[in-house]
Amino acid sequence: MSIETIGIIGGGVMGSGIGQALAVGGAQVTIRDVNDEMIAKSRATIVEGRYGLNRGVERGKTTQEEADAALSRLSWTTDVADLAGVDLIIEAVPEELDLKKKVFAELDEAVKPEAIFASNTSGLAISDINKGVSEARRPRFVGMHFFSPAPVMQLVEIVHAPETAEETIAAIEDLCSRAGKASVRVKDAPGRYGFIANRIYFAAVREAQKVLEEGIASPEDINKAMVYGFKWPIGPLAMIEGATKGWQ
Numbered sequence: 001m002s003i004e005t006i007g008i009i010g011g012g013v014m015g016s017g018i019g020q021a022l023a024v025g026g027a028q029v030t031i032r033d034v035n036d037e038m039i040a041k042s043r044a045t046i047v048e049g050r051y052g053l054n055r056g057v058e059r060g061k062t063t064q065e066e067a068d069a070a071l072s073r074l075s076w077t078t079d080v081a082d083l084a085g086v087d088l089i090i091e092a093v094p095e096e097l098d099l100k101k102k103v104f105a106e107l108d109e110a111v112k113p114e115a116i117f118a119s120n121t122s123g124l125a126i127s128d129i130n131k132g133v134s135e136a137r138r139p140r141f142v143g144m145h146f147f148s149p150a151p152v153m154q155l156v157e158i159v160h161a162p163e164t165a166e167e168t169i170a171a172i173e174d175l176c177s178r179a180g181k182a183s184v185r186v187k188d189a190p191g192r193y194g195f196i197a198n199r200i201y202f203a204a205v206r207e208a209q210k211v212l213e214e215g216i217a218s219p220e221d222i223n224k225a226m227v228y229g230f231k232w233p234i235g236p237l238a239m240i241e242g243a244t245k246g247w248q
């Protein structure tokens with residue numbers, strides 16, 4: 001199955017970035033959020049944001065024509081019914097299990113049975129979230145964990161539950177590669193938060209916080225040590241701030 005049309009649920013930091021990245025990659029993307037104010041915010045992030053289309057043109061990452069074409073492939077809605085015919089749903093609402101299950105239960109009714117459902121959860125178990133949909137949908141339910149800022153970061157962790165079908169994983173891998181993303185496969189591991197990259201990263205953050213608590217270095221110098229000592233693009237403490245408040 002080739003994924004051509006995508007519905008994104010939640011146009012916040014991640015949903016907007018993912019929508020932009022996939023529209024640049026050639027997909028037709030509709031972003032759903034709860035009201036017009038959130039939709040205006042999502043559109044502004046994609047058009048004028050720090051990692052948005054206009055800046056991409058200014059920095060020579062894309063041409064004006066490519067940016068215009070990507071924008072023409074994007075639309076926004078508050079109505080789930082507008083997503084009925086999409087090939088793939090990517091959910092990016094806040095990180096609360098009950099909310100995600102509720103959102104997917106509503107989508108299970110509204111979206112065609114062949115569509116794949118993916119959650120951008122940072123670490124909740126896919127085999128918990130997929131309880132929101134019918135058993136019939138679960139082979140087409142998967143984790144699709146993007147990194148922030150999604151238009152820039154290449155990695156997507158594809159998280160598969162025991163019920164996830166191989167064809168589902170293969171279709172997501174194909175979409176990732178068409179959008180210039182690098183994907184890795186991860187087995188769902190209920191009770192463990194963070195898949196591959198964040199588990200390793202969180203271990204470094206915990207140690208950075210211990211160094212800070214011990215009072216042996218300032219936050220600025222802890223960040224500087226990793227940037228200049230290990231060529232990290234950003235220090236461990238600065239990274240938390242960007243990930244939670246956005247990269248504006």
Ligand SMILES: NC(=O)c1ccc[n+]([C@@H]2O[C@H](COP(=O)([O-])OP(=O)(O)OC[C@H]3O[C@@H](n4cnc5c(N)ncnc54)[C@H](O)[C@@H]3O)[C@@H](O)[C@H]2O)c1
Pocket residue numbers: 009010011012013014015032033034038091092093094095096103120121122123145146147148242243244
């Ligand atoms: N921020 C990051 O660095 C990062 C990275 C990877 C994954 N994630 C995950 O992505 C998900 C979203 O995170 P975020 O940082 O984008 O959050 P956010 O708060 O920026 O955005 C959430 C959006 O969802 C909308 N929303 C809430 N309920 C909704 C509903 N029922 N239907 C449609 N939209 C709804 C909100 O209005 C908001 O626009 C979380 O699961 C988070 O763990 C975040």
